[in-house]
Amino acid sequence: MPDGSKETRTPSAQDKKSLLLAHTFIESLDDEDVDRLAQHARLMTYGSGETIFRKGDPGISMLLVIKGCVRISTITSEAKEIVLNLIQAGEVVGEIALLDGKERSADATAIQFTEVLVLERRDFLPILERNPRAAIRMLEVLCDRLRRTSEQVEDLILTNAVRFARVLVRLAEQFGNEVDVGTQIDLRLSQSELGKITGTTRETLNRQLAEWREQGIIALESGRIVIRNMRALKRIGDGDR
Amino acid sequence: MPDGSKETRTPSAQDKKSLLLAHTFIESLDDEDVDRLAQHARLMTYGSGETIFRKGDPGISMLLVIKGCVRISTITSEAKEIVLNLIQAGEVVGEIALLDGKERSADATAIQFTEVLVLERRDFLPILERNPRAAIRMLEVLCDRLRRTSEQVEDLILTNAVRFARVLVRLAEQFGNEVDVGTQIDLRLSQSELGKITGTTRETLNRQLAEWREQGIIALESGRIVIRNMRALKRIGDGDR
DNA sequence: TTTAAACTATGATTTAGATCACATGTCAAT
DNA sequence: ATTGACATGTGATCTAAATCATAGTTTAAA
Numbered sequence: 001m002p003d004g005s006k007e008t009r010t011p012s013a014q015d016k017k018s019l020l021l022a023h024t025f026i027e028s029l030d031d032e033d034v035d036r037l038a039q040h041a042r043l044m045t046y047g048s049g050e051t052i053f054r055k056g057d058p059g060i061s062m063l064l065v066i067k068g069c070v071r072i073s074t075i076t077s078e079a080k081e082i083v084l085n086l087i088q089a090g091e092v093v094g095e096i097a098l099l100d101g102k103e104r105s106a107d108a109t110a111i112q113f114t115e116v117l118v119l120e121r122r123d124f125l126p127i128l129e130r131n132p133r134a135a136i137r138m139l140e141v142l143c144d145r146l147r148r149t150s151e152q153v154e155d156l157i158l159t160n161a162v163r164f165a166r167v168l169v170r171l172a173e174q175f176g177n178e179v180d181v182g183t184q185i186d187l188r189l190s191q192s193e194l195g196k197i198t199g200t201t202r203e204t205l206n207r208q209l210a211e212w213r214e215q216g217i218i219a220l221e222s223g224r225i226v227i228r229n230m231r232a233l234k235r236i237g238d239g240d241r
Numbered sequence: 242m243p244d245g246s247k248e249t250r251t252p253s254a255q256d257k258k259s260l261l262l263a264h265t266f267i268e269s270l271d272d273e274d275v276d277r278l279a280q281h282a283r284l285m286t287y288g289s290g291e292t293i294f295r296k297g298d299p300g301i302s303m304l305l306v307i308k309g310c311v312r313i314s315t316i317t318s319e320a321k322e323i324v325l326n327l328i329q330a331g332e333v334v335g336e337i338a339l340l341d342g343k344e345r346s347a348d349a350t351a352i353q354f355t356e357v358l359v360l361e362r363r364d365f366l367p368i369l370e371r372n373p374r375a376a377i378r379m380l381e382v383l384c385d386r387l388r389r390t391s392e393q394v395e396d397l398i399l400t401n402a403v404r405f406a407r408v409l410v411r412l413a414e415q416f417g418n419e420v421d422v423g424t425q426i427d428l429r430l431s432q433s434e435l436g437k438i439t440g441t442t443r444e445t446l447n448r449q450l451a452e453w454r455e456q457g458i459i460a461l462e463s464g465r466i467v468i469r470n471m472r473a474l475k476r477i478g479d480g481d482r
Numbered sequence: 483t484t485t486a487a488a489c490t491a492t493g494a495t496t497t498a499g500a501t502c503a504c505a506t507g508t509c510a511a512t
Numbered sequence: 513a514t515t516g517a518c519a520t521g522t523g524a525t526c527t528a529a530a531t532c533a534t535a536g537t538t539t540a541a542a
Contacts, residue, residue: 077478077480077481078398078399082398099380100385105387128373128377131373132371135377136369139341139379140341142383143341143383146383146390147337147341149394150346150390153323153325153393153397154317156394156398156440157321157440158317158319159498190519190520192519199397200499200500202520203521206521206522210520210521210522237318238318239318431490433489442529443490444492444531445529447492451490
């Protein structure tokens with residue numbers, strides 16, 4: 001696991017502005033604000049496995065993910081790691097601590113080569129205070145997160161098969177890519193990684209995947225899961241065995 | 242379980258205004274907006290056990306809890322109920338669906354005699370759009386929720402004893418009342434109810450509580466839990482056995 | 483003031499899934 | 513090509529907690 005070796009490029013404010021504008025999040029801002037942000041924003045890149053921030057860090061910034069994917073996770077007192085969220089290009093990371101000024105509530109790690117634009121609290125908050133549309137956009141983001149996380153709570157009291165099915169369906173919605181045989185999840189996830197998403201051990205997960213593979217419900221295509229029978233998977237996820 | 246029999250009083254706009262002003266949430270609004278809300282807000286009351294809304298309902302309103310306590314919960318496909326949140330006087334309920342315009346993501350039930358002020362989407366959203374401070378206040382509420390819910394996700398992959406301890410500590414923070422023997426949780430919760438909060442069966446919970454009672458860590462005082470040794474409970478919750 | 487309904491307590495049994503153990507497979511680096 | 517670091521695949525065993533069963537207790541209603 002490489003660590004710390006974040007590199008920073010030094011692109012022009014113009015470059016940064018166009019990156020900002022490409023980000024869905026930014027559409028709620030007017031041109032001046034975008035300019036202001038572009039001036040102060042830093043562009044950072046992280047290799048796969050690199051830590052972006054850690055639980056407990058002071059949270060004075062928010063990241064717009066330009067490229068790649070960020071895993072939000074935390075390690076319990078019993079030394080189990082659980083993934084709270086996977087955040088892809090076009091979404092934001094670290095907004096909670098930025099907004100409430102408290103510590104980071106979880107760890108953030110790049111799981112691919114990832115580029116982010118870092119917005120500082122002092123640059124961003126004034127914009128929210130001036131621009132209600134931006135604040136409302138932030139509210140939408142948080143509502144979305146909350147719905148997802150509540151769903152995860154529900155998932156965690158379900159039996160494994162049902163939970164796995166629901167997680168796969170959700171991953172397919174988030175990272176899915178339609179191919180001829182079905183929906184491919186465009187993420188290279190090891191089984192232990194997937195285990196951390198579902199909150200189970202690698203072994204149990206492996207057995208379940210094997211079964212579904214035999215039944216033709218899923219398949220593996222160069223290290224990526226392809227869902228071949230989405231309907232069946234959804235049925236399992238609904239508990240209709 | 243009584244149902245549906247909501248009664249509505251018809252207080253004056255003045256009455257409603259003073260209720261609004263008493264609510265911590267409202268401090269971010271200016272006087273005109275408070276007046277406007279007071280005119281349209283409805284005061285509703287619910288008996289213990291009454292349903293306020295159900296998962297799947299259209300979410301066109303938000304409730305300010307004036308008095309009492311509301312349980313936010315959901316029933317899984319496997320027919321298990323889990324409590325996502327307990328919301329007491331001074332807090333808001335149902336803000337997510339109001340903000341994102343989607344369906345209610347969970348059921349809301351009064352667990353005591355409860356009074357709420359109902360704010361409609363069409364009255365409230367324009368205020369957010371005009372008043373960034375109110376929007377930022379909403380952001381804080383959501384951040385808070387998100388931190389709580391993420392903690393619950395963490396809790397759910399812990400072993401029961403650790404999880405119970407953490408839940409009790411959290412309930413003590415939220416509903417605690419310092420008495421001579423310790424901190425009393427000011428809620429009458431049956432063990433099955435507590436089970437739904439911790440995501441376990443009544444039986445397992447019962448055994449754990451019995452053990453802690455013998456050890457003098459907790460006690461029962463007229464149906465309410467008193468934490469007599471908070472330090473011990475916190476240590477257990479941290480996994481330091 | 484008894485009768486029902488809900489809640490608490492605890493033992494016995496079962497079970498889902500974790501843990502352990504080890505074989506096999508893959509792939510990048512030397 | 514060989515080594516080593518990881519990832520996958522599967523049996524065997526163990527265990528935490530669910531489920532089942534049943535008795536006692538408190539609360540509220542008739």
